[in-house]
Structures are given as structure tokens and as C-alpha cells.
Amino acid sequence: MERKYLTVTALNRYLKYKFDNDMNLQKILLKAEISNFKRHSRGHLYLTLKDDKSEISAVMFLSDARTLNFLPKDGNQVIVEGHLSVYEVRGTYQIYIKNMSLDGVGDLYLAYERLKEELAKAGLFNEEHKLPLPKYPRTVGVITSETGAAVRDVINVIGIRYPITKIIVYPALVQGPNAKNSIVSQIEAANNDGLVDVLIVGRGGGSIEDLWAFNEEIVARAIYNSRIPIISAVGHETDTTIADFVSDKRASTPSHAAEICVPDQKDIIDLLNNYSDRLSVSLSLKHENNQKYYNQVVSSTVFKNPEKILESTKLKLLYLEDKLNAYKPSKQIEHYQDNILSFNNRLIQRMEYIILNKSKDFLSVTEKLELVNPLAIMKKGYTVVKQKDVIKKSVKEIDQSAPLVVDFYDGTVDCKIIEVKQ
Amino acid sequence: MTEKTFEEKMDKLETLVKQLESGNNTLDESVKLYQEGISLAKECHQELQTAEKTIVSLKTETGLEDFSK
Numbered sequence: 001m002e003r004k005y006l007t008v009t010a011l012n013r014y015l016k017y018k019f020d021n022d023m024n025l026q027k028i029l030l031k032a033e034i035s036n037f038k039r040h041s042r043g044h045l046y047l048t049l050k051d052d053k054s055e056i057s058a059v060m061f062l063s064d065a066r067t068l069n070f071l072p073k074d075g076n077q078v079i080v081e082g083h084l085s086v087y088e089v090r091g092t093y094q095i096y097i098k099n100m101s102l103d104g105v106g107d108l109y110l111a112y113e114r115l116k117e118e119l120a121k122a123g124l125f126n127e128e129h130k131l132p133l134p135k136y137p138r139t140v141g142v143i144t145s146e147t148g149a150a151v152r153d154v155i156n157v158i159g160i161r162y163p164i165t166k167i168i169v170y171p172a173l174v175q176g177p178n179a180k181n182s183i184v185s186q187i188e189a190a191n192n193d194g195l196v197d198v199l200i201v202g203r204g205g206g207s208i209e210d211l212w213a214f215n216e217e218i219v220a221r222a223i224y225n226s227r228i229p230i231i232s233a234v235g236h237e238t239d240t241t242i243a244d245f246v247s248d249k250r251a252s253t254p255s256h257a258a259e260i261c262v263p264d265q266k267d268i269i270d271l272l273n274n275y276s277d278r279l280s281v282s283l284s285l286k287h288e289n290n291q292k293y294y295n296q297v298v299s300s301t302v303f304k305n306p307e308k309i310l311e312s313t314k315l316k317l318l319y320l321e322d323k324l325n326a327y328k329p330s331k332q333i334e335h336y337q338d339n340i341l342s343f344n345n346r347l348i349q350r351m352e353y354i355i356l357n358k359s360k361d362f363l364s365v366t367e368k369l370e371l372v373n374p375l376a377i378m379k380k381g382y383t384v385v386k387q388k389d390v391i392k393k394s395v396k397e398i399d400q401s402a403p404l405v406v407d408f409y410d411g412t413v414d415c416k417i418i419e420v421k422q
Numbered sequence: 423m424t425e426k427t428f429e430e431k432m433d434k435l436e437t438l439v440k441q442l443e444s445g446n447n448t449l450d451e452s453v454k455l456y457q458e459g460i461s462l463a464k465e466c467h468q469e470l471q472t473a474e475k476t477i478v479s480l481k482t483e484t485g486l487e488d489f490s491k
Contacts, residue, residue: 136429146480146489155478164428164473169480169489189481265470268432275439276463282442283456290449 016086025084031103034076057094064098069109077103108208112215115242124224125245131229133249134197139166140261141196143186146171150204150254157258162265168196174203179213184222191227200257202233214241223247233257378409395422428469435462
């Protein structure tokens with residue numbers, strides 16, 4: 001009888017088929033410890049899951065590994081969800097991990113994530129709900145265990161930085177099942193008392209279970225509802241709780257919260273000195289400026305040579321006086337008198353001139369008159385013949401019957417006409 | 423008038439400094455601002471220095487108790 005031989009590939013393929021079709025292997029929930037943990041450069045995780053007697057290979061691909069909320073390492077107790085299959089190339093079977101969380105706290109993580117998402121959606125973490133912290137708190141409230149290290153840290157740091165502030169400790173349980181109610185009631189008490197300007201709510205480091213009260217919804221809501229600003233201070237720097245998201249300010253530790261809460265008096269003293277300096281500088285600057293102004297005024301001509309101002313005034317006065325004098329009435333009169341005189345003179349001159357001229361004319365006329373004087377002509381032998389006082393210029397005018405009078409220059413002759421001849 | 427808080431004093435002081443620095447005051451006003459500022463600064467300084475130890479109280483059901491170490 002001829003034997004039938006299988007190939008390795010066929011065998012592994014058959015095995016894979018068997019595994020993949022076993023419903024029990026398609027969803028496996030496993031509790032185990034991690035060992036041989038390796039992170040592939042591409043981001044896939046390779047590890048061995050074991051208990052005290054047995055072990056199994058496991059792989060978690062990058063797409064699933066992204067959702068991990070912790071960094072797996074050897075020795076971690078984990079809860080794993082996945083399915084089983086065969087890797088044909090190597091003929092090995094392994095668990096393909098879909099989800100993995102730390103054992104014991106796995107549920108807590110889920111709860112944490114769920115609450116965080118819910119409160120974020122409700123807007124409790126929004127910036128606009130954050131209250132501003134007082135700059136110089138008069139009284140600081142601390143909600144924590146009165147016996148823990150946290151309260152001592154806060155008191156010490158505040159005592160060194162800003163001792164003038166008062167501290168009121170509101171004792172609260174910070175772990176265990178009653179912690180959440182205790183914290184909530186003290187937040188409410190502090191708000192009702194109204195004695196503190198700011199609250200520090202927190203505790204020192206511990207396991208995630210120890211810090212759990214600060215991940216509870218009622219604590220988150222109490223912090224959100226507080227009218228007093230709250231600084232959260234839970235655990236160590238690496239611990240992040242819901243309280244940190246909802247508080248007005250997150251501090252990494254209680255000591256850090258104290259530092260945030262109060263100013264350092266050294267800084268205040270520096271600031272006070274700075275203020276004092278600035279006051280002095282400003283005042284002396286003011287004084288200096290006034291001095292400068294004063295000097296400027298004093299050194300101005302008005303104050304330096306007051307006579308200079310007088311001088312110019314004097315000059316002006318003189319000028320005005322001159323002007324005034326020019327219009328003095330006596331001057332006017334004088335002026336007019338002068339005018340009159342000059343007119344007078346001119347008149348006299350004119351008169352004299354006219355008279356002179358007239359007398360000259362008179363002389364020449366007299367001479368001319370002399371030339372036509374009939375007496376002068378008659379002296380030369382001419383006579384004038386008249387009849388009845390009428391000068392006769394022609395024989396025809398003669399009346400033969402009337403006497404004839406002949407005028408000589410030195411007398412007259414009455415004549416009788418004898419005969420008239422023409 | 424009630425005693426001003428430390429914060430109010432510091433704020434007032436800051437205002438005085440800025441007012442004086444603005445230079446928009448007469449010499450008289452400047453001197454007053456200066457005097458008020460300096461005395462406030464001294465007051466704050468003194469307040470800080472006279473505080474020896476932080477007063478710590480513990481809130482109990484009956485009220486506040488001393489909680490010094």
C-alpha cells in the first residue's frame with residue numbers, strides 16, 4: 001500500500017483551518033503575566049503570556065496596541081482578550097491580542113476613561129469654568145488627610161514662602177470606600193464656611209486604587225461646583241486623575257500646589273523694593289524737571305536783565321512821545337501861524353509886484369498919451385475950428401451966417417466968415 | 423474703614439507707582455503720591471516681616487482648632 005505524504009505547508013494550513021474554525025478559540029479571555037516583551041520597530045508588540053506552569057506566544061498589532069492605556073512590561077499581570085491562530089510560516093500557534101489591560105485595575109481604567117470622556121463632553125473641563133487663583137491669599141484651605149505627608153508638605157512650603165497667610169485644614173479621608181464622600185463634604189463645608197480664598201485638594205502618592213477617590217464623578221462635580229478656586233494635588237507627577245482635569249489649576253504634587261497657591265515673600269520684597277525705587281526715581285525726575293524749568297525761567301532775559309525790558313519800553317515811550325508832540329495843538333498853531341506868515345509874505349510880494357507892473361504900464365501909457373495930445377500938435381501950428389462948440393472938419397460943414405471960433409493952443413479967436421470957397 | 427487686605431495694598435501701591443511714573447501730576451501731587459506709596463511699601467514690608475509662623479487650624483465638628491505641629 002502506497003503511503004500518502006503531506007507537505008509541511010499543507011499540514012500547517014490544515015492546522016490553521018482547524019484553529020480558525022473552533023469557536024472556542026475565536027474569543028479567548030486570558031489572565032496571565034507578561035514576559036519576553038518586545039516592541040517591533042513597526043510598532044507591533046511581541047510577548048509571551050505565562051502563568052507559573054505554562055506559556056504561550058502572543059502578538060498585538062500596532063492598530064490594537066495604539067489603544068493601550070499603559071506601557072506593558074515584563075512581570076505585568078494582565079487581562080487579555082483575543083483569538084488563537086496558527087502562523088503557518090513557523091508552524092506556531094499564538095494568541096492575537098485585541099485588548100489588554102492591567103489585571104485588577106482594568107475595570108478602573110475603563111471607568112476612568114468613560115468618566116473622563118463623559119465629563120469632557122459635558123464641558124466640565126472647559127477653560128471658561130476655571131476660576132482665577134488669588135494673587136495674595138489670606139487663608140488657604142487644605143482638603144486632605146490631617147495625618148498624611150501631604151498636609152505637612154503644604155504647611156511647610158507655605159510657611160517658608162508666604163507665612164502671613166493662614167491655613168485651615170479640612171480633614172478628609174483620601175483613600176478607601178468612604179474617601180469620595182468625605183472629600184465632597186469637605187469641599188462643600190469649605191464653601192459654606194467661606195473662610196478660605198483658595199483650596200488645595202489632594203493627597204500624596206499611592207497606587208491607582210489609593211488615588212481612586214479623585215477619579216470619582218461626585219468628587220469631580222464637587223470640584224466643578226466649588227465657588228472657591230481649587231488646586232488639585234494628587235499623587236506624583238505621573239498620576240493624572242479626573243480631579244486634575246476639572247480643577248481650576250492642576251499641581252503635580254501637594255508641595256507644588258503650595259507653591260502655586262501662594263507667592264514667595266522674597267519676590268514680594270523684591271517687588272516692594274522695585275516699587276519704592278520707581279517711586280523715588282519718578283519723584284526725583286519730577287523734581288529735576290521742575291528744577292530745569294525753574295532754571296530756564298530764571299535764566300530768561302526777563303529775570304536776568306529786567307532793565308532790558310525797561311529799555312525797550314523806554315524806547316517805545318520816547319517814540320510815542322515824539323509822535324504825541326508832533327500832534328500837540330501849540331505845534332499846530334505854530335505851524336498854522338507859520339503858514340499865515342508865509343502867505344502874508346507871499347501876498348505882499350505879489351502886491352508889490354503887481355503895483356510895480358501897473359506903474360510901469362502907467363508910465364508907458366502916459367507917454368503914448370503925450371504923443372496924441374492935441375495941445376502938443378497945436379503947438380506945432382495946428383488949430384481947431386468950431387462953430388457953436390462943434391469941431392468942423394470940412395468946409396461943407398461951415399454955416400456962413402454963424403461966427404467961427406478958432407482954438408489955438410494958447411487961446412481962441414472969434415472970426416467972421418467973409419467968403420466960403422470950395 | 424476696614425483694614426485693607428495685603429492684595430489691596432499691593433494693588434494700590436502698583437497704581438500709585440504707575441500714576442507717579444506717568445508724570446502727569448503737579449509737584450505737590452507727586453510728593454503726595456510718593457509719600458503714600460512709600461508708606462504703603464513700608465507697611466507691606468513690615469507685614470511680611472512680622473509674620474513669624476503660619477497659623478494653621480484644623481476644622482472640626484465644633485469649629486477651628488489649633489493645628490500647629
